[in-house]
């Protein structure tokens with residue numbers, strides 16, 4: 001949809017708007033979109049079968065200049081699939097995947113909706129489309145037992161990006177199991193042309209076992225009611241859109257994300273790290289775009305459309321900016337942009353200088369005066385060390401010490417640890433930077449010096465030495481005292 005900016009049409013727009021307000025009880029719609037009544041009255045010419053896509057793909061833009069009858073067939077399937085590595089889940093789906101098929105129609109179209117409930121399914125299902133004017137958004141008309149198919153139709157009277165979902169009791173359970181998707185009702189003039197469009201939908205999952213517990217996980221109604229999700233994901237699974245499944249683009253292209261939030265509970269603070277949205281149609285509304293947006297809220301059962309231009313290459317990360325959801329629960333996707341650098345827009349790191357503020361050598365402990373309780377034996381050291389590791393080391397070296405390729409070396413089975421305690425104590429107390437080789441791989445990063453009491457460092461290193469297949473040595477506070485790197 002193009003905003004008409006010329007003075008004359010603005011004025012005309014205002015007149016239409018004003019006359020609507022003063023002359024009748026018809027609700028004013030923005031002058032550049034057709035009104036609900038105009039769309040309702042649009043003549044239906046011909047018939048076509050809807051092109052439906054799985055995320056992250058979006059059906060092609062509609063070039064038609066008239067309203068038509070669009071036939072949509074969606075098959076509900078209950079399928080077991082991957083929720084995270086080693087974790088599977090019985091998803092209830094609109095079309096076999098989570099989120100459901102993307103449906104694209106034009107305002108004024110008549111949609112003939114067929115909901116087919118596969119005979120192997122165990123539950124009845126239905127569909128409530130937020131684009132429908134009618135009780136339950138179509139839910140009552142579409143309640144369908146396994147092995148049956150329901151048909152109803154509706155007129156797409158209001159343009160926008162709408163969520164659809166199952167509304168069969170218990171509704172939250174059907175939604176929590178994956179029953180949601182998006183339907184775009186394009187305005188007659190279409191949306192501004194872009195080079196790439198993608199479909200991204202966030203949702204929250206509630207499993208019986210905690211995040212990461214392996215195997216087939218049943219749904220937990222208790223956690224759902226408490227709004228304590230174990231997983232918050234984009235497009236149905238942790239890592240659905242990362243690595244070789246990342247979204248892609250090229251420098252110079254314009255990109256549009258159709259973002260939905262299926263919930264059932266959480267509102268998304270949707271953000272792309274390292275990008276600014278040039279245009280956002282907040283809440284999927286088509287009449288008042290906003291510009292230059294960093295983070296846009298996508299409510300549960302709501303949507304947003306975000307456009308931006310790709311100006312520099314690199315990997316950009318899509319997140320729910322409620323950040324533990326992103327980094328600890330899974331709400332993280334990637335966009336990989338290829339092309340030439342533009343050092344004016346983004347220089348990259350231009351320099352790495354030594355920064356030694358006055359007094360840096362003194363290294364004040366974070367909690368001055370805090371005396372770590374002394375561990376009585378090796379078992380106590382390991383136990384205390386586990387907590388210290390989780391709080392100080394796991395963020396980089398990872399909870400199971402496996403490290404992160406090219407960034408943080410592993411502590412699990414690390415041959416660096418075999419090189420003797422003295423070197424390790426020096427690295428942890430004095431920091432480590434420059435090239436190091438661990439298990440045959442090179443790292444060139446910086447680890448800060450750890451301002452922890454001798455007791456804590458002894459404990460964390462004893463924990464590291466006694467975990468993940470390492471050599472099992474004990475490190476004592478006396479070792480630390482003797483081996484501390486000299487403050488510079």
Ligand code: HEC
Pocket residue numbers: 389392393394395396397407408409410411414415416417424427428432433434435436438443444445446447448450460461464
């Ligand atoms: C901010 C990220 C970060 C944190 C937190 C961190 N490290 Fe490191 N660590 C690194 C990096 C980066 C290197 C490699 C440095 C280099 O390339 O010169 C490293 C190297 C090491 C090494 C030597 C290489 C190896 O893999 O065996 C040890 C041992 C180590 N760290 C222990 C710890 C311990 C113990 C803690 C917690 C007290 C900790 N690190 C916390 C980033 C971190």
Ligand SMILES: [Cu+2]
Pocket residue numbers: 092124125126166167168174179
């Ligand atoms: Cu259902």
